[in-house]
Each structure stands twice: as structure tokens, then as C-alpha cells.
Amino acid sequence: MGLRRLSENMKKPELLAPAGDLKRCRTAIRYGADAVYIGGRSFSLRSRASNFTMDDIREACAFAREHGSVIHVTVNIIPHEEDFDGLREYLRDLQDAGVHAVIVASPAIMKLAREAAPKLEIHCSTQLSVTNADAARFFRDQLHADRVVLARECTMSDVRKITAVCEAQTEAFIHGGMCVNYSGRCTLSNRMTLRDANRGGCAQSCRWLYHLYEKDRELSDEDLLTIGSRDLMCAEWIWPLMEAGVSSFKIEGRMKTEYYVASIVSAYRHLIDEIYENRGPLSDERMAYHRRQIMFAENRQTCDGFYAGRADEKSLIFHMTSNADVNHDFLGTVRKYSREKGTALIETRNLFSLNETVQILSPYGIHEDFRITSIKDAEGGELDVSRRPMVTVEIPVPFEVHEEDILRRVRP
Ligand code: SF4
Known part of the structure; x- marks a missing residue:
């Protein structure tokens, strides 16, 4: 067919x-x-x-x-x-x-x-x-x-x-x-925190970290567990x-x-x-x-x-490390671009270094990856690493970018 x-x-x-x-x-x-x-x-x-x-x-x-x-x-x-x-x-x-x-x-x-x-x-x-x-x-x-x-x-x-x-x-x-429970029908948060999940107050109790016991025998001696869904x-x-x-x-x-x-x-x-x-x-x-x-x-x-017809144990997150497994690819936001200098002022979010390969995400599309060849702080001092969040640094960008465009790390 x-x-x-x-x-x-x-x-x-x-x-x-x-x-x-x-x-x-x-x-x-x-x-x-x-x-x-x-x-x-x-x-x-x-x-x-x-x-x-x-x-x-x-x-x-x-x-x-x-x-x-x-x-x-x-x-x-x-x-x-x-x-x-x-x-x-x-x-x-x-x-x-x-x-x-x-x-x-x-x-x-x-x-x-x-x-x-x-x-x-x-x-x-x-x-x-x-x-x-x-x-x-x-x-x-x-x-x-x-x-x-x-x-x-x-x-x-x-x-x-x-x-x-x-x-x-x-x-x-x-x-x-x-939701690991049936969406809209979960009262875990209501019971555990008196916060009504169905009136906007879910405390995400399924994502907390738990010890797992079978009677008085702890089954989770190495890792704390969540019962949350992927x-x-x-x-x-x-x-x-x-x-x-x-x-x-x-x-x-x-x-x-x-x-x-x-x-x-x-x-x-x-x-x-x-x-x-x-x-x-x-x-x-x-x-x-x-x-x-x-x-x-x-x-x-x-x-x-549930699209494939079942949501088995592979759809659950069991271990504490997995639950917080978010990336740090968001490096900063473009605040200004100078055509004359070919540089952008970036308001920083996460750490990045000289020679890293990065990318600009823009409503106008995703540009070619480029390498960071210089980082200058607000006083014009050269940095090897931009460590502090919410400060402005200047980096060369080999194409035109726009205010609010996003600088992000390229994953291997
Ligand atoms: S506790 Fe978890 S499963 Fe229950 S409503 Fe909140 S997020 Fe959904």
C-alpha cells in the first residue's frame, strides 16, 4: 500500500x-x-x-x-x-x-x-x-x-x-x-498539600522525591524516586x-x-x-x-x-536526576546588533566560553552555527568565559541578528 x-x-x-x-x-x-x-x-x-x-x-x-x-x-x-x-x-x-x-x-x-x-x-x-x-x-x-x-x-x-x-x-x-494520574481527575495534590489541582493549585506532588518501601523494607536505598510522567x-x-x-x-x-x-x-x-x-x-x-x-x-x-495505545513504565520518570534533566543551552538574548562592528550585545543567561560553537535562534530562521572568537564585558575587557547571568557582553556575529533573537549552545 x-x-x-x-x-x-x-x-x-x-x-x-x-x-x-x-x-x-x-x-x-x-x-x-x-x-x-x-x-x-x-x-x-x-x-x-x-x-x-x-x-x-x-x-x-x-x-x-x-x-x-x-x-x-x-x-x-x-x-x-x-x-x-x-x-x-x-x-x-x-x-x-x-x-x-x-x-x-x-x-x-x-x-x-x-x-x-x-x-x-x-x-x-x-x-x-x-x-x-x-x-x-x-x-x-x-x-x-x-x-x-x-x-x-x-x-x-x-x-x-x-x-x-x-x-x-x-x-x-x-x-x-x-499527568501520571488521569488528567483533570487527580487529587494527589489536594490530599497531600490541601492545594486543589482542579482549581489551579497543583503542587506537582507526583514529581516530588520519595523513598519507596514495601512494608518496612526500603526498596529505593540508592535513589530517591519520583512517580511523575515523562x-x-x-x-x-x-x-x-x-x-x-x-x-x-x-x-x-x-x-x-x-x-x-x-x-x-x-x-x-x-x-x-x-x-x-x-x-x-x-x-x-x-x-x-x-x-x-x-x-x-x-x-x-x-x-x-498514549498515542501508540499504551503508556507503560517507559513513560515514567523514576529517578531524581532525570526529573531535573533540563539543558543549559540558552546562553542569552540579543539586545542590539551593530552592522558596522559585526557584533551583538548579548544579555547573558548561562555560562559560555571562547571557541564554543553556538547558534542564533530567530523568528527569521535558524542561522549557520558559528564559533565565539571574542567576549567583551561592559567595560570592554576581554573574557575567556562569560559566567554571570543577566549581564551584557559583546560578541562578534558573522551575520545580521535582531533584538530578542536567542543565542544558544550547539549540541554535539
Ligand atoms: S500531582 Fe501530578 S498527576 Fe496529579 S495533577 Fe499534579 S501534575 Fe498531574
């Missing part, structure tokens, strides 16, 4: 990125996100990652509009009676601010949003655990949902079936953190998800850094565009290139999640 191809008129899926504040929102859009999801200061999970005032939301919408992107806002708490105070006005304000969609986890909030702010699209949050076509159809037919965000626990076969029969658009996760990484699943007709590809991580947002959005932007232009899967060589770009981001160890 030959390879199946996308039909000529198939729409390119939306790349949907997370942002915890206005700066990261602009970064996501500059690096190619078609849509960005953010949280306001109320009615949203991940309340600690939600730094958007209503003014910020307005500004985000204006920036998105200028760049052909849109803003989704999470209104995804599991509301108790007292949580409805001010919600109607809040939904109206979001509509007036120019928000495209609200991501909602409660049928009551869906109904309210339809009445109070009918121009907002309603997206069923992944917290609703939609894993079958009937559930998707229910939210579409009874609650007029425009889109269903599929549960991370869906297999590829579930995704295909739901997308084929449901009139609502489907959205699927392609990258980022996974992160989802879907390079290999982009083509099948596209072929299934999924409308939106979602990256998780509103708590993540600006570097993470830039590198992960850029990596998936290029991968999706290339597959779409090719109208079919890429060669092994091109996939290896894209996987490498994705792994530049600060990932934990990664897995395929």
Missing part, C-alpha cells in the same frame, strides 16, 4: 502555544504560533502561571491581531458555587477585549459563556477527559462547543474516530508535561494527527520560560510547515533534524504518551 497524502485543499492545523505572561505571548507569536492560550487572574487553572490582567489580555489580542494570530483564554476551573461571582462580567470583558476562544471545563460555564459572550468560541478543556466520539458529540450538540480538546489519554485510533465523526473541531496535545514529544505523530484531520496542535507549558516557548514553537512550526508542504511524511533524515530542534527546549525525558 502506498503512502497516503494530504489532499490539496486540506487546511493546515493551528499551532497553539502556551504563554504565562505578555512577553512570552509575544515570543510565541513571533516564533510562529497561530494561536496562544493564556490565563487571566481568575477562573483559570494554573493560577500561579496566570499573570494576565484584563489590560494585558487586550494588549495580547492586539499584538496577535497585528500578526495574524489569535488568543484563547483558559476559564477552566471546576467551579464551586462561590466561583460564579463576577464570571458573567469577566466573560463579557474577554469578548470585548478581542479574545477568540475560552477553554472551559464546566458545562455550567459553557452555558454561561454562550449567553453572556456569544462571540467567543467555546473549547472543551482537556479537563473534561473526552476520549470517545459520543462525549465529543454531546459537547457539540448539547452545549454548542466549537472545539473539543481531546484528553491526553486518547490513543491515535481514538483521535481518528472522534475527529472523523464529530462536527466540532478537535485539538490534540503534541508536546509538554503529562513529557510528551510528538514529532513522529504530527503526520498521523494531520492526516486524521485534527484542527489544532497544542503545546503544554504556561509555566515554562521564554526560551522554552521560542525554541519549542519554532521547532514545531518548521516541522508542521515542512510536512504540510510535502503533503506527506518526511524522510528519516529530515525527521532526525526536527527531533533535534525539539530537544533544544528544556525538556524532561520524553515519551509518546
Whole structure:
């Protein structure tokens, strides 16, 4: 059987990125996100990652509009009676601010949003655990949902079936953190810390370090253990998800850094565009290139999640060292470029040295690697190593770069 191809008129899926504040929102859009999801200061999970005032939301919408992107806002708490105070006005304000969609986890909030702010699209949050076509159809037919965000626990076969029969658009996760418990149904944090995971307070108890005992015999005498999941990484699943007709590809991580947002959005932007232009899967060589770009981001160890049909012990992180296994490739941000001198002022983040091979990540593309031939501090003194974070140093760059471009280490 030959390879199946996308039909000529198939729409390119939306790349949907997370942002915890206005700066990261602009970064996501500059690096190619078609849509960005953010949280306001109320009615949203991940309340600690939600730094958007209503003014910020307005500004985000204006920036998105200028760049052909849109803003989704999470209104995804599991509301108790007292949580409805001010919600109607809040939904109206979001509509007036120019928000495209609200991501909602409660049928009551869906109904309210339809009445109070009918121009907002309603997206069923992944917290609703939609894993079958009937559930998707229910939210579409009874609650007029425009889109269903599929549960991370869906297999590829579930995704295909739901997308084929449901009139609502489907959205699927392609990258980022996974819950080891059923997403949206975990009370580990509630029990252990009295912080309600389903009202934005998850203390990430599954990622803490534990001693493992069988009765009074310690089984983990050498290493402390976590019970957390590996992160989802879907390079290999982009083509099948596209072929299934999924409308939106979602990256998780509103708590993540600006570097993470830039590198992960850029990596998936290029991968999706290339597959779409090719109208079919890429060669092994091109996939290896894209996987490498994705792994530049600060990932934990990664897995395929549930798409392959199971999430066995290989999808878990057991050891403490693995849980913090993030890289230090983010070296700094370009603050200014001088064409005359051929140098860039870099605001530093992580240590780098003379003769290291580095790279510039830019919304305009990824440039050739180059070697650092000089590092000067703010007083013009020559350095062998730039050690201090958040200071400005000057380095020669053999091509034009732009403010906010990112300097990163090249991995072997
Ligand atoms: S404790 Fe872990 S599994 Fe539970 S909600 Fe938090 S991140 Fe998810």
C-alpha cells in the first residue's frame, strides 16, 4: 500500500502555544504560533502561571491581531458555587477585549459563556477527559462547543474516530508535561498539600522525591524516586494527527520560560510547515533534524504518551536526576546588533566560553552555527568565559541578528 497524502485543499492545523505572561505571548507569536492560550487572574487553572490582567489580555489580542494570530483564554476551573461571582462580567470583558476562544471545563460555564459572550468560541478543556466520539458529540450538540480538546489519554485510533465523526473541531496535545494520574481527575495534590489541582493549585506532588518501601523494607536505598510522567514529544505523530484531520496542535507549558516557548514553537512550526508542504511524511533524515530542534527546549525525558495505545513504565520518570534533566543551552538574548562592528550585545543567561560553537535562534530562521572568537564585558575587557547571568557582553556575529533573537549552545 502506498503512502497516503494530504489532499490539496486540506487546511493546515493551528499551532497553539502556551504563554504565562505578555512577553512570552509575544515570543510565541513571533516564533510562529497561530494561536496562544493564556490565563487571566481568575477562573483559570494554573493560577500561579496566570499573570494576565484584563489590560494585558487586550494588549495580547492586539499584538496577535497585528500578526495574524489569535488568543484563547483558559476559564477552566471546576467551579464551586462561590466561583460564579463576577464570571458573567469577566466573560463579557474577554469578548470585548478581542479574545477568540475560552477553554472551559464546566458545562455550567459553557452555558454561561454562550449567553453572556456569544462571540467567543467555546473549547472543551482537556479537563473534561473526552476520549470517545459520543462525549465529543454531546459537547457539540448539547452545549454548542466549537472545539473539543481531546484528553491526553486518547490513543491515535481514538483521535481518528472522534475527529472523523464529530462536527466540532478537535485539538490534540503534541508536546509538554503529562499527568501520571488521569488528567483533570487527580487529587494527589489536594490530599497531600490541601492545594486543589482542579482549581489551579497543583503542587506537582507526583514529581516530588520519595523513598519507596514495601512494608518496612526500603526498596529505593540508592535513589530517591519520583512517580511523575515523562513529557510528551510528538514529532513522529504530527503526520498521523494531520492526516486524521485534527484542527489544532497544542503545546503544554504556561509555566515554562521564554526560551522554552521560542525554541519549542519554532521547532514545531518548521516541522508542521515542512510536512504540510510535502503533503506527506518526511524522510528519516529530515525527521532526525526536527527531533533535534525539539530537544533544544528544556525538556524532561520524553515519551509518546498514549498515542501508540499504551503508556507503560517507559513513560515514567523514576529517578531524581532525570526529573531535573533540563539543558543549559540558552546562553542569552540579543539586545542590539551593530552592522558596522559585526557584533551583538548579548544579555547573558548561562555560562559560555571562547571557541564554543553556538547558534542564533530567530523568528527569521535558524542561522549557520558559528564559533565565539571574542567576549567583551561592559567595560570592554576581554573574557575567556562569560559566567554571570543577566549581564551584557559583546560578541562578534558573522551575520545580521535582531533584538530578542536567542543565542544558544550547539549540541554535539
Ligand atoms: S500531582 Fe501530578 S498527576 Fe496529579 S495533577 Fe499534579 S501534575 Fe498531574
